[in-house]
Amino acid sequence: MPPLDSTGDNPDTRRVHDELYTSDAWIEEQARIDQLSDIPDELPRAIAGLMFWSDATHLTQFGAAKMWPLYLYFGNQSKLLRGKPTAQASHHVAYIPSLPDGFQDFVRTLNKGKSGSSDLLQHCKRELFHEVWHLMMDSEFLHAYRHGIVVRCGDGITRRLFPRIFTYSADYPEKVLIAAIRNLGNCPCPLCLVHRDDIYLLGTVQDQETRSGHPRMDDADHQRRVQLARDIIYKQGYAPGNEHGELFLKEDSSVATKNAFSVQLAHTFEFNYFVMLVVDLLHEFELGVWKAVFIHLVRLLHTLGPTVVDRFNERFRKIGNFGRATIRSFAFMNVTDMKNWAARTYEDCLQCCFACFEGLLPEPENAAVLRFIYILCLWHGLAKCRQHTDVSLKLLEATTERLGDELRAFEAYTGTFETYEMPKEAAARDRRAAGSARKGKLTSQSKNDGTGRRRKRFSLRTIKIHLLGHYVSTIRRFGTTDSYSTQVGELEHRTVKAFYRRTNKQDYVKQTTRLQQRQKRIQRITENVRKLGVDVGKKMQIINRLESTPLPPTQPALHYQIAETSKHWIHLGSLIQENPNEPALRGFLADLKNHLLGRLHNRPFDGEETDFGFDERDNLIIKDNIIHQHAYLRINYTTYDVRRDQDIINPRIPSRSFVMVPAAAGDHPYWYARVLGIYDLQISPSRKDSAPVKKHFLWVRWLGEDPNHVGGFGLATLHRVGYVPFGSGNEAFGFLDPSVVIRGCHLIPAFRFGLTKDLLPASDFYDDPEAGDFINYYVNQFVDRDMLMRFIGCGVGHMGVVDATFARTAVQQILNIASSSQTAETLEAIQSLPEGRRELAGDEEIQFESDEDDRVSDSEVAGSNGDSEMDVDDDDGDSASLNEYDY
Ligand SMILES: [Zn+2]
Numbered sequence: 001m002p003p004l005d006s007t008g009d010n011p012d013t014r015r016v017h018d019e020l021y022t023s024d025a026w027i028e029e030q031a032r033i034d035q036l037s038d039i040p041d042e043l044p045r046a047i048a049g050l051m052f053w054s055d056a057t058h059l060t061q062f063g064a065a066k067m068w069p070l071y072l073y074f075g076n077q078s079k080l081l082r083g084k085p086t087a088q089a090s091h092h093v094a095y096i097p098s099l100p101d102g103f104q105d106f107v108r109t110l111n112k113g114k115s116g117s118s119d120l121l122q123h124c125k126r127e128l129f130h131e132v133w134h135l136m137m138d139s140e141f142l143h144a145y146r147h148g149i150v151v152r153c154g155d156g157i158t159r160r161l162f163p164r165i166f167t168y169s170a171d172y173p174e175k176v177l178i179a180a181i182r183n184l185g186n187c188p189c190p191l192c193l194v195h196r197d198d199i200y201l202l203g204t205v206q207d208q209e210t211r212s213g214h215p216r217m218d219d220a221d222h223q224r225r226v227q228l229a230r231d232i233i234y235k236q237g238y239a240p241g242n243e244h245g246e247l248f249l250k251e252d253s254s255v256a257t258k259n260a261f262s263v264q265l266a267h268t269f270e271f272n273y274f275v276m277l278v279v280d281l282l283h284e285f286e287l288g289v290w291k292a293v294f295i296h297l298v299r300l301l302h303t304l305g306p307t308v309v310d311r312f313n314e315r316f317r318k319i320g321n322f323g324r325a326t327i328r329s330f331a332f333m334n335v336t337d338m339k340n341w342a343a344r345t346y347e348d349c350l351q352c353c354f355a356c357f358e359g360l361l362p363e364p365e366n367a368a369v370l371r372f373i374y375i376l377c378l379w380h381g382l383a384k385c386r387q388h389t390d391v392s393l394k395l396l397e398a399t400t401e402r403l404g405d406e407l408r409a410f411e412a413y414t415g416t417f418e419t420y421e422m423p424k425e426a427a428a429r430d431r432r433a434a435g436s437a438r439k440g441k442l443t444s445q446s447k448n449d450g451t452g453r454r455r456k457r458f459s460l461r462t463i464k465i466h467l468l469g470h471y472v473s474t475i476r477r478f479g480t481t482d483s484y485s486t487q488v489g490e491l492e493h494r495t496v497k498a499f500y501r502r503t504n505k506q507d508y509v510k511q512t513t514r515l516q517q518r519q520k521r522i523q524r525i526t527e528n529v530r531k532l533g534v535d536v537g538k539k540m541q542i543i544n545r546l547e548s549t550p551l552p553p554t555q556p557a558l559h560y561q562i563a564e565t566s567k568h569w570i571h572l573g574s575l576i577q578e579n580p581n582e583p584a585l586r587g588f589l590a591d592l593k594n595h596l597l598g599r600l601h602n603r604p605f606d607g608e609e610t611d612f613g614f615d616e617r618d619n620l621i622i623k624d625n626i627i628h629q630h631a632y633l634r635i636n637y638t639t640y641d642v643r644r645d646q647d648i649i650n651p652r653i654p655s656r657s658f659v660m661v662p663a664a665a666g667d668h669p670y671w672y673a674r675v676l677g678i679y680d681l682q683i684s685p686s687r688k689d690s691a692p693v694k695k696h697f698l699w700v701r702w703l704g705e706d707p708n709h710v711g712g713f714g715l716a717t718l719h720r721v722g723y724v725p726f727g728s729g730n731e732a733f734g735f736l737d738p739s740v741v742i743r744g745c746h747l748i749p750a751f752r753f754g755l756t757k758d759l760l761p762a763s764d765f766y767d768d769p770e771a772g773d774f775i776n777y778y779v780n781q782f783v784d785r786d787m788l789m790r791f792i793g794c795g796v797g798h799m800g801v802v803d804a805t806f807a808r809t810a811v812q813q814i815l816n817i818a819s820s821s822q823t824a825e826t827l828e829a830i831q832s833l834p835e836g837r838r839e840l841a842g843d844e845e846i847q848f849e850s851d852e853d854d855r856v857s858d859s860e861v862a863g864s865n866g867d868s869e870m871d872v873d874d875d876d877g878d879s880a881s882l883n884e885y886d887y
Pocket residue numbers: 189190191192193194211466467470
């Protein structure tokens with residue numbers, strides 16, 4: 001094998017990261033298995049890759065019924081299949097019991113009527129959890145782990161399969177339990193030994209050294225210290241959490257629990273269980289860092305008064321939806337309320353926030369916040385890619401460094417604002433305080449605004465910020481984040497909840513287990529029957545009627561599809577006669593004929609139409625002088641991760657009517673246009689030629705780059721475009737062959753610049769019938785991963801599609817993004833502001849954020865619409881993978 005090239009110049013030797021079964025971890029493990037010497041036969045050896053998910057869940061919206069399922073997936077299956085609940089790829093290996101409600105009663109009988117401390121409860125909870133794992137990793141499992149099991153595989157080949165644990169996906173509180181470390185202790189990271197005082201260093205050299213130089217290891221020393229602390233509890237009779245035991249545990253925030261993975265696997269198989277605790281984009285970024293940043297942005301807006309908050313909300317309401325579920329509409333909400341939001345709403349909000357936030361804060365903070373949002377979008381887009389190369393991982397690395405700088409700067413400059421809790425936060429805190437008071441805990445008092453709302457500053461001291469630095473190494477080791485996303489487990493919870501609804505709610509765990517086993521058996525029978533060639537039918541697919549169109553299924557190889565027939569026809573003569581003053585129709589017929597003649601002469605697309613002259617146009621006959629109008633255009637394209645995807649263009653919905661086409665000239669590789677109509681017609685190239693041919697065409701309004709703005713990764717700002725002004729030649733409007741359209745694109749109005757009627761005389765085609773057109777639009781390059789990769793150019797599926805020079809520049813700009821001086825300049829500018837602008841009242845100490853402050857609710861991760869089956873619809877159009885969740 002030639003050496004892998006990570007400079008990006010030679011695409012033939014680039015390492016691609018995506019599935020677990022092509023990851024470094026898998027390849028290393030396979031080599032290890034191949035070297036095992038004490039195996040009696042010569043059968044081919046293979047790995048059975050085990051991936052675990054566990055997470056406690058509430059079974060109903062109200063009520064206390066809870067279950068704690070542990071799911072197993074096989075990494076040998078493609079992540080695309082595993083992510084699809086209908087594929088039934090999950091195996092419910094356990095429903096983990098919690099400590100019984102009457103546990104304290106039991107403690108009191110042993111403890112002279114005194115209840116156990118919270119340390120004792122935590123300890124017992126951990127012991128119980130690891131005891132369950134002990135039971136699962138029994139001698140049979142360990143025998144299989146060591147010697148393999150002989151299995152006749154689906155392809156007819158008999159292999160010796162070795163079960164190997166690769167990943168364990170869980171949210172932070174659960175990871176703490178699995179890793180057996182102290183919750184939010186001095187060393188809060190399950191992957192490395194970073195001290196909590198150093199968390200803010202994300203992305204710096206020192207931070208990277210901690211991660212690589214001090215990873216958590218389950219070595220002999222660690223095991224010895226845990227044993228010593230346990231002896232103090234179990235032999236000397238001290239309570240858990242005692243100071244004698246802590247002496248051994250404090251240095252790395254361990255706890256006195258014998259980790260089941262350590263006991264069963266560490267000695268014999270050199271298994272370091274900390275490594276399996278993979279990153280979790282859903283909880284750590286979308287519901288973690290981004291949510292925290294967004295909340296603080298809203299607090300900043302509140303300092304500027306209610307008008308600003310309302311303007312912000314209004315802007316969001318004006319952003320339309322895009323794709324099947326890529327961006328959902330904000331039309332019926334106030335984003336600042338964040339009411340019933342799911343993770344995907346936070347994601348949509350991030351992707352659209354740039355344009356909505358622009359111009360609301362004073363300078364220089366406005367520019368700084370916009371750059372910060374841009375970097376957050378870039379980091380999120382890269383971290384969520386379903387396929388990485390060594391080059392794109394380098395870009396993620398560089399972006400992480402920059403993100404660290406931006407977070408530190410954000411904390412610094414937003415400290416100059418008097419930010420208070422939002423009313424909602426204050427109410428939530430009151431409820432918590434009341435709960436703590438009932439339990440006899442004291443809560444600290446700090447500065448408030450007189451109405452009981454507390455001063456709140458943005459805190460860098462949360463574990464989630466630190467974890468962002470572990471993404472690149474985790475993707476290198478186990479493949480991309482969608483493969484082990486906690487969302488997969490969250491989706492599987494629906495199965496458990498569906499079972500629960502079928503129980504009589506008494507002793508429901510046992511009943512659920514029985515139902516689950518029965519379903520597995522039925523599934524197995526179905527498979528066997530199907531093997532015999534019997535058609536066993538398929539579960540009915542539920543289609544969201546709002547999105548469905550009468551178009552028949554299409555060949556995925558076709559580039560575009562328009563309905564065969566249309567009842568809506570337009571007579572060209574009447575159209576022009578009835579709208580004499582419509583500027584968009586000026587020169588319509590001549591331009592259309594020039595466009596069609598150009599296509600008949602196979603003129604390559606360059607954005608301009610040749611004037612073929614009156615005679616030639618006159619010879620081109622449009623059958624009956626009518627055109628047929630269509631509602632939808634579907635564009636199929638190859639995505640960056642080499643799959644096929646589809647965009648639906650709908651001229652009636654502004655946000656879904658923009659398309660991008662390859663630019664024929666200029667530095668920017670794309671041109672943008674708004675589709676005003678989708679048509680077909682029949683033409684005869686000359687009066688003699690009687691057989692007419694059918695042609696499709698799009699009628700568009702062009703947008704051009706804003707000459708007063710430089711966008712792109714270099715300056716960390718979005719590209720800005722605007723409608724081409726109406727002139728004598730009518731370059732503002734034009735026609736397009738649908739086959740040159742690359743895909744649909746999401747353009748967000750640049751709200752800050754407002755609307756105008758100067759671009760076009762009074763017309764039916766204004767963005768807003770009253771106020772005219774938006775002066776500018778931002779090109780949302782972050783709307784999905786495919787779009788982002790079209791601006792970076794290192795997607796495998798885009799090889800040869802994205803302009804090579806543009807791609808090289810983009811990659812170089814992102815690599816340089818880490819060392820940009822922009823952040824430092826912003827801070828300097830803010831430091832030099834006059835005193836009146838910088839009233840900083842930083843008198844209180846920021847506490848290490850407890851989990852309670854940013855607790856994630858079940859509905860946030862599952863989706864606000866709860867568990868309704870009606871929601872099961874292919875998301876993003878790109879896969880049936882993570883329903884409701886945009887991967
Ligand atoms: Zn760490």
